Amino acid sequence: MGHSWTGTEKMAFTNPGKVPITEFWIRLWGNGTAGCGGTPAERISALVGGQVAETRENCTAYRIVLDTALAPGARGEVSFTLSIDVPVQRDRFGINGVDTYLGNALAVLAVKDENGWELPPYVAFGESYYSLAADYDVTLDHPAALQVPSTGVVAGETAAGDRLVTHLTAARVRDFSWSAGAFHHDSTVTASGVTVDAYWPNSESDSNCRDLMRYAARALDYYSTRYGAYPYPRFTIVFDEFGAAFDGMEYPNYVLASAYQGAVAHEVAHQWWFGLVGDDQYRHPWLDEAFAEYSTEEFQGNATPVHNCDWIASDERMDVSMDVYEKAGDPFYHDAVYHEGTCMLYDLEHTIGRDGMDKLLRDLVSTYEYGVIRPGDVRTLAAAVSGKDLSAFWSRWRNTAA
Ligand SMILES: [Zn+2]
Numbered sequence: 236m237g238h239s240w241t242g243t244e245k246m247a248f249t250n251p252g253k254v255p256i257t258e259f260w261i262r263l264w265g266n267g268t269a270g271c272g273g274t275p276a277e278r279i280s281a282l283v284g285g286q287v288a289e290t291r292e293n294c295t296a297y298r299i300v301l302d303t304a305l306a307p308g309a310r311g312e313v314s315f316t317l318s319i320d321v322p323v324q325r326d327r328f329g330i331n332g333v334d335t336y337l338g339n340a341l342a343v344l345a346v347k348d349e350n351g352w353e354l355p356p357y358v359a360f361g362e363s364y365y366s367l368a369a370d371y372d373v374t375l376d377h378p379a380a381l382q383v384p385s386t387g388v389v390a391g392e393t394a395a396g397d398r399l400v401t402h403l404t405a406a407r408v409r410d411f412s413w414s415a416g417a418f419h420h421d422s423t424v425t426a427s428g429v430t431v432d433a434y435w436p437n438s439e440s441d442s443n444c445r446d447l448m449r450y451a452a453r454a455l456d457y458y459s460t461r462y463g464a465y466p467y468p469r470f471t472i473v474f475d476e477f478g479a480a481f482d483g484m485e486y487p488n489y490v491l492a493s494a495y496q497g498a499v500a501h502e503v504a505h506q507w508w509f510g511l512v513g514d515d516q517y518r519h520p521w522l523d524e525a526f527a528e529y530s531t532e533e534f535q536g537n538a539t540p541v542h543n544c545d546w547i548a549s550d551e552r553m554d555v556s557m558d559v560y561e562k563a564g565d566p567f568y569h570d571a572v573y574h575e576g577t578c579m580l581y582d583l584e585h586t587i588g589r590d591g592m593d594k595l596l597r598d599l600v601s602t603y604e605y606g607v608i609r610p611g612d613v614r615t616l617a618a619a620v621s622g623k624d625l626s627a628f629w630s631r632w633r634n635t636a637a
Contacts, residue, residue, distance in 0.1 A: 238330055255306050262296055265328050265340050276320055279315040335416060343409075371403070431451055433473075451472050463601055501530075522608060526596075551567060552636075583617065
């Protein structure tokens with residue numbers, strides 16, 4: 236149950252540019268692991284408002300040509316049937332034992348920025364996801380025996396025989412993900428009034444998951460105080476084990492985490508670094524991972540980095556894309572982005588002072604929340620809040636590329 240889903244997805248958007256839009260790209264990330272062969276995990280059909288002109292990147296990217304060009308400032312939409320068959324794989328998009336995880340399963344608009352259309356390939360470790368904030372209105376019709384932890388808040392539930400129709404809404408989020416399973420569930424409310432919903436399968440310890448739920452609530456409060464308030468009414472966390480695939484995975488309002496404190500604190504921190512302050516996770520993975528891991532270590536009370544700050548390779552760099560890290564391997568990626576990234580941010584705090592660091596982090600959130608940062612935005616803001624020329628600092632941390 237919960238392995239196959241089919242329904243209508245409607246995408247509506249406004250042309251923000253100065254020329255008509257005749258075509259655009261969408262991403263179907265569920266095809267990332269198996270690609271186009273056989274029956275793809277995700278298919279679209281019965282397109283209304285346009286037609287599929289081309290697919291790329293193993294059927295994770297679809298070019299859609301609109302039936303009618305969209306004038307500047309005008310609002311248009313397309314809709315299609317989306318069919319999802321979740322593969323058996325212990326992953327963020329996969330059937331993991333008795334539970335089903337639908338990470339990045341809904342189609343999202345690709346981003347066109349100063350580099351043109353950004354159509355990165357899927358990566359098995361780390362993330363390729365890059366999307367803009369949007370409003371989601373999602374109705375999930377599912378067996379009543381299954382719960383559907385997800386992005387957003389439950390706007391309504393309607394029972395229909397052995398099924399339950401759950402209506403969810405989420406404002407200003409980068410994507411919408413959910414899972415389906417006969418989970419255990421508990422909830423709490425943070426000091427600042429955010430509801431924390433926690434879910435876990437039978438295989439996890441009830442008492443540990445309840446402790447971690449309260450730990451997640453404390454992390455939300457800590458980061459809210461330091462960076463700026465978590466602006467959503469609900470945060471949902473699912474505890475489960477994903478083996479070698481990952482220890483945690485971030486989505487807006489909703490995360491997956493292994494049931495230990497480090498994973499929980501890290502994924503909660505992503506609500507600011509990636510969730511609120513977005514980035515191109517394929518081109519600049521350090522922009523969210525280094526900040527999330529630094530946040531974790533600070534929240535856990537460490538005055539200095541937990542990890543060794545020695546680079547593991549002479550040609551290792553922090554400012555390269557997932558393309559480079561995928562060829563170099565997961566340990567290389569992990570060291571450069573998480574460990575050296577955290578060391579770099581502790582060093583930045585040392586260099587510009589605690590007050591300067593607090594101002595930088597708060598300014599990053601207040602300036603770029605619901606938007607996207609580039610590396611240059613961080614460097615410019617760090618120089619502005621400190622009044623220092625930090626170019627030698629960024630060079631020392633092998634982090635100078637735009
Ligand atoms: Zn992370």
